[in-house]
Amino acid sequence: MSEAQTPPPVEYHESGDRVARARERVGDDVREALAAKGVSSPAAFVFFRAFKAERELELWAGDSPGGLTLIKTYPVAAASGGPGPKRREGDRQVPEGIYHIDRFNPQSSFHLSLGLNYPNESDRVRSDRDRPGSDIFIHGRAVSIGCLAMTDPVIEFIYVLADGARAAGQRQIPVHIFPARPGTPAWDDLMERHPEHRAFWREIEPAYELFETTRTLPTVAVGPDGRYIIGSRR
Numbered sequence: 001m002s003e004a005q006t007p008p009p010v011e012y013h014e015s016g017d018r019v020a021r022a023r024e025r026v027g028d029d030v031r032e033a034l035a036a037k038g039v040s041s042p043a044a045f046v047f048f049r050a051f052k053a054e055r056e057l058e059l060w061a062g063d064s065p066g067g068l069t070l071i072k073t074y075p076v077a078a079a080s081g082g083p084g085p086k087r088r089e090g091d092r093q094v095p096e097g098i099y100h101i102d103r104f105n106p107q108s109s110f111h112l113s114l115g116l117n118y119p120n121e122s123d124r125v126r127s128d129r130d131r132p133g134s135d136i137f138i139h140g141r142a143v144s145i146g147c148l149a150m151t152d153p154v155i156e157f158i159y160v161l162a163d164g165a166r167a168a169g170q171r172q173i174p175v176h177i178f179p180a181r182p183g184t185p186a187w188d189d190l191m192e193r194h195p196e197h198r199a200f201w202r203e204i205e206p207a208y209e210l211f212e213t214t215r216t217l218p219t220v221a222v223g224p225d226g227r228y229i230i231g232s233r234r
Contacts, residue, residue, distance in 0.1 A: 018111070019163065022112065026160055027160060029157060030161050033072060034061060037061070042168045043063070043165050043168070044165065045068070045170055047059075047061070051180055053179060053181075053190065055075055058072070059072045074157075074158075076148050077141075077142040077144075077154075080144060081094050081146065084096065084179065085126075086123070086146065088132060089133040091146075095146075096178060096200070097176075099176070100174050101114045101115065102116070104162070104163065108137070110139035110144075113138065114158065115137050116137065118132075119134070140152040178204065203227060203230075206218065207220065207230050
């Protein structure tokens with residue numbers, strides 16, 4: 001099944017008290033951040049992009065999937081593991097690749113959290129068949145094993161932004177995770193030091209390059225061998 005065929009995100013719990021309080025605290029901040037970049041509120045389309053070496057999470061938004069604008073860049077407060085994709089339960093790795101949000105958890109043990117669809121179609125082919133791991137989130141607090149911990153104030157902004165896009169009709173919120181920002185010394189260093197991951201990193205690099213050129217998300221498919229097939233959207 002392709003990424004585009006997956007169902008929309010689901011809410012873990014019906015209680016929205018924590019989300020309502022988050023909206024009270026950061027709702028104006030979200031609206032002002034969008035307005036400053038000329039984007040309507042709630043944003044019709046949002047996209048998240050993370051770089052593990054730089055420990056950064058970018059929030060992009062727009063009134064349509066094309067021509068997205070960078071709204072915020074936040075530091076990742078905590079993330080375990082090292083360079084390379086997640087391939088099995090217990091490896092402590094933050095995944096790398098092309099994902100989307102498939103769960104909204106307003107009663108997370110880490111304040112608020114957004115779940116990634118790990119293992120995705122590619123991971124199910126390439127990771128441990130019996131124990132690939134699961135439950136990878138972008139969440140609050142400042143401690144994490146295999147997830148992206150953003151602190152409570154930051155996850156409130158992220159959650160409210162994403163929840164607004166979902167309410168506006170966005171069925172999937174894409175999340176691209178890279179070992180480092182391609183084309184930088186950090187990327188070149190990882191390519192030099194980790195030959196075991198070079199082929200995979202070159203495979204996902206076009207997702208970064210195409211978005212940098214067009215500010216529009218590329219098309220993504222997965223081959224029978226689990227390889228990402230990334231192309232420009234026409």
